[in-house]
Amino acid sequence: MGYTFSLDDVAYLRSDAGCAALSEVAALPLTPASHLHDIGVARKTSPDRFAALVETVLLRRRAQSKLDGADGWLFTDDALQQATASPVAGHRARRFAGRDVHDVTCSVGADLVALSQVAARCIGSDLDPVRLAMARNNCGPDQLLLKADALKPASRATAVTADPARRDSAGRRKWHPSDFVPPLDELADAYAGRDLAVKCAPGIDFAVAPWADEVELVSLDGQVREACLWTRGLATPGVTRRASVLHGRGEWTITDAEPDDCPVRAPGEWIIDPDGAVVRAGLVRHYAARHGLWQLDERIAYLSGDTPPPGIRAFRVLEHAHYTEKALRTSLRAHGIGRLEILVRGLDVDPNTLRKRLKLAGPDEATVVLTRIGSRPTAVLCRATRT
CATH class of the missing domain: 1.10.10 (Arc Repressor Mutant, subunit A)
Structure with missing residues (x-):
């Protein structure tokens, strides 16, 4: 705490x-x-x-590893845990460029700092006087801050952004949107008719927010950081789901407005594990279609292809076969594998337990992808490569 x-x-x-x-x-x-x-x-x-x-x-x-220029900032422990990482906050803020915007759960001001760089005018409000005092320190003397209840609109003619609290007083994470502070549906009702963006945990069941016009999943350097629910004028026409992938070399995005035609085939030369934002947004087939890849199984997120997309960690296939623990152990010994990364999707296998039983020995390292193709458990032995 x-x-x-x-x-x-x-x-x-x-x-x-x-x-x-x-x-x-x-x-x-x-x-x-x-x-x-x-x-x-x-x-x-x-x-x-x-x-x-x-x-x-x-x-x-x-x-320091989360927020840019925060050396002189003030935080509470909870506020820092929930604060948006600077690259993600900057990415989200760009949709508000040139707009007047009200952050109705501004906390210590991490999102306000990003918004102030692109928005026409920003307002921040919160019910916690300590966090507001910290936001005054963090955002500077010119930032307009109010003590206000997020469920009682205190501004007009502005776009609205919110980041409901998702932990209880003991620090335990809340998973049901009705337990958020403020509750998700009450927040949507309070700003019905306004352009609204709500930051949520990426594991939320998006069916509980039918009022959201667009759901965006955002990852940073390979880790899924947040979901954002966009409404009305902040949403992209024709798009209901989006994955945005941020990394040190830049960013890219994919949406459900793109084609999703891709075949289902046996493993080819490469295995590709799509970014988690793509998987959680339900855009695996769209990603495959964009890059000329195919699925191994219609219900499994692993993809394959002859050429991997650029700038990702992909897996060059050495061999693939029906998976049994005995057969895998034999294959690993034949290849002299002493260090093994185990990726699992679609099978009930615990990688740490399996690794101990395999009794690895040898000078080389590899990755094994354990998955299901149809009803057949399959092991794909690979070498990881940065493309």
Whole structure:
């Protein structure tokens, strides 16, 4: 759960004395081995606020891999966990370019910073006064911030964006949209008739949001980060599902408006495991059609082809056969495989348990794709390659 900040804590951390104390605490290792010593130093630095200082330094260190330019930011633990990674926030913000926009669950301001770079005007609001005070620090003195209930509209003629809380008071993740804060359907009802975007966890069942005109799944560097539900003028005409893939070399997107004609065939020269955003958006066939690939099975997301798409990690096929543990062990010994990546889809196989039973030995490494083709369990032995 982390430390519970107060408004007095925030005021102190923003003061000259607080900034100086933060600099002193930031110089400490704050590792498990140095914990007792470092806490003692922090306590001497500020007897009344040392816990807030230590927590802030630790949160800033965690934020470095997630948020750009957040060295001087203030967070709560929950707020940092739910904050949108900067590349994803920037991607989402671009749909609001030139618009007036109201972030009705602005928290500590991570999305507001991205929106302010492209929108005509931004408003941020939240019910938590501590997070609003932190947003004032993070977004700067010119950012318009309000204390307001997201379910009671406090603006007009703006597009609206929201990121409902998805954890309870004990930090446990909530999965049902009616348990979100604010609840998903109540949020949609409150802004019916307004252009609305709602950030959600990527595992949500999108059938619970029939009011969404477009559902977008977004991944960053191979990890699916979020879903966004777009309505009305923020949605793309003719598109109901989209996958957007962000990585260090740029980004690309695919939608259900594209063709989805692809055959089903036996494994070819390559196996391709589509990005998770493509899989969760239900766009595997569209991705296959775009790149001239085919499915191994209509119900399985693995694809195959003679040439893999550029810029991905693909798997060159060495051999494939009916899967049994005994047959796989024999094949791995014949190839001298001592290190094995195990990918599974469509079979009830635990990779870690299987790896131990295989008793691997040899100088080489490989990947095995365990899947079902029709009713036949199949093992495809491959070598991973970056295309």
